[in-house]
Amino acid sequence: MATLHLLSHSPFSDSRLSSCLRLLGPEDGVLLCGDAVYALQPGTAQLQALELMPASIAIYALAEDLAARALLLPERAQAIDYPTFVELCGQYAKVNSWL
Numbered sequence: 283m284a285t286l287h288l289l290s291h292s293p294f295s296d297s298r299l300s301s302c303l304r305l306l307g308p309e310d311g312v313l314l315c316g317d318a319v320y321a322l323q324p325g326t327a328q329l330q331a332l333e334l335m336p337a338s339i340a341i342y343a344l345a346e347d348l349a350a351r352a353l354l355l356p357e358r359a360q361a362i363d364y365p366t367f368v369e370l371c372g373q374y375a376k377v378n379s380w381l
Contacts, residue, residue, distance in 0.1 A: 322359060
């Protein structure tokens with residue numbers, strides 16, 4: 283059962299991102315929003331970990347949050363808007379928010 287994992291907290295403030303990555307299934311997706319988009323900063327261990335995920339695991343980032351933090355989107359991730367965020371929640375069997 284594929285799950286979309288939602289992360290919104292900075293990957294530098296706690297271990298939610300690393301915990302999430304350890305639990306991902308082969309067809310899961312990760313959506314970074316809010317301060318979680320900082321995981322996409324070049325040269326960070328967090329980006330390296332995301333880039334090492336199997337290609338079957340989709341990585342999304344909210345375009346609005348990337349722009350607000352002046353971050354560029356790495357090739358491995360896909361920028362999405364809010365309507366696409368809503369569509370993704372319906373495409374996955376489960377949605378898990380990492381509060």
